Amino acid sequence: MKVTDSVQYIKGVGPKKKAELNRLGIVTVYDLLTYFPRTYEDQSVLTRISDLRVGEQQTISGIITKLQERQGGRRGMTILTALISDGSGFLQVTWFNQNYLKKQLQVGRRIFVTGRASYAFGGRGQFAMSQLSSFQILTEEEDAAAQCGIQPVYPATERLNQKFFRKLLKEALAADVELPEVLPAAVCRQYHLMARREALATIHFPKDFTALKAARRRLAFEELYLIQCGLMLLKQKLQQSAKGIRHGADGVLLQRVEKSLPFALTHDQDGAWQDIRQDMERDLPMRRLVQGDVGSGKTVIAMLALVKTVENGCQGAMMAPTEILAEQHYESFCRQLQPFGIRISFLSGRLTKKQREAVYQEILRHETDIVIGTHALIQEEVHFHRLGLVVTDEQHRFGVAQRTALEKKGDCVPDVLVMTATPIPRTMTLTVYGDLDVSLIRELPPGRKPIRTFVRRPDRRPLIYRYVHSQLEEGRQAYVVCPLIEMDEESKLPSAEEIYDELRYGIFQDMPCGLVHGRMRPADKEAVMEAFYQGDIKLLVSTTVIEVGVNVPNASIMVVEHADRFGLSQLHQLRGRIGRGSYASYCILVSEGKTQQARERLNIMEKTADGFQLAEEDLRLRGPGQFFGSMQHGLPDLKIANVLKDSDILIEARKAALESLRRQEDLAFVLPILELQYQEQFRHITES
Ligand code: ADP
């Protein structure tokens, strides 16, 4: 049997079960084998009956030695009583009105019982249990298997229970499935990895915790190694498939532009810029990620790189995730670069067909130097003449696939620069951006007034908003961020719409207010954002749609309602919308702070402005699922490895992948496996 065969070939899977399994994403035998236990029941931590402590929840295992059935009570209940022995003592267990158990309860069978013990009449070591919290009566076969003690617990459903999965996985592991070793022998040896077949068998039915740990390590290693190899292969392929553009040393144009900047680059900005220049001047295509906190000044770095490519006779493209961001970049680039005769075009879905076609022509005929736009840049009709550099801003909004689509737009392999403000802990960067080199910008430009952050309870809202009003009177603008768009009966939280109405008909009735949320038509959304940007709207109520990169220096105050609903990284991104001008800026987080943990979490926001620290804190408190979720990343969900807890395995796996690549081992095997495992997410690698 092959791993790609349908799960239906496994004994016990008929059409009905197959449909149920498919619903869980289990289609092939491989999917089933990698349907890893959620956790394990450790029946090896059993209490001996004689050691039972009255009143405490404990689990025992024993053999049924005696059974009794009688009618009792006024309504003639059936009362089943079993006497269980484990050699140390006797436990009497009673069930009321559970006739269906009669068949399963047989003298001689092993039973596991969890519940609270009480004293029974009789001698020492005799206890009783009713009101069991769980019990499991084993068949003979199961008894043999259960001797190992540790039982897998699967993410089960109503129709597919634990028992079904345990049985099914036993069948699958017993079936003759081809499970070749995928890791190179040298890697297995060097990193002391358990063999693949053994690891898969052990992860489902471990004989003890040492074996389980080794199996888990092996499978996590495999997963991370394969992803690392995949990402490195992707990088190699792109770098080898054609020669990159070798940019010349900086010329006069670049020097003049640099001199015209209204500020000197910070140390970190300069570092990133040096990295980029070196990359661009090499034969190999650049693939670099610039990671810098909000407001750290990534745009100017991108601009310099684009000027460098223009000076080398190439075109450059920059893709932003939203219309408004693209427009902002377009405006600032025009302001800075047009005086030097650099031609800049704008491309977005909002242009009319005719306008768009005109831009396509400009691009094709090389009548423009830099094109700034949204997803519209990756439309089929866009053909660059000599594309030298591709910049994507706020990368996490794009999938890897979209990024690569833009890279393929030219007739040669362009240099690639990716910019993200999402502070990603280091080990995670390796998983998510394994195909990119990284430059960090950690410091903010000098002279920034730090944003002062306060956590306040909802009863202070009138005061808070009076203060906001006074700031608007002084000419500033303000954001109010809410987690929900519409009323939600269940959570009882006021929505953005309600808060908007409360404010604009209340204390802000003399101020122009606006509302923007994710469910609005893009054009309407953009119109409101534009009005805020222009200063026509003073108070903007919004959901998190404003999270990304918008620059309104006059906005100096932000109120976040129900702040506890957001992750720290997200709050930090939101907060980055203010403090962009020369005004003192305030961020007020409104929260009930019901639990100690919720309060502590938000208090971190008051104390630190370091996005990296907040991201790690977030990751620690909320786990990677949430973290990745909020990032809308384009990379695979890991099946077994945990980016947070397995960072040591990740580092080893990455090292092994690098070594494999350096030794020029044949890694052709990697891609089919990645595709099998992650399907969609890696298809673009195999296709390219
Ligand atoms: P982000 O990294 O969030 O994209 P931006 O590139 O939008 O940040 O920069 C934020 C602001 O900082 C802009 O107004 C920009 O002009 C300014 N800025 C960038 N670099 C410097 C610097 N070295 N000194 C002073 N101001 C700077």
Ligand code: MG
């Ligand atoms: Mg930016």
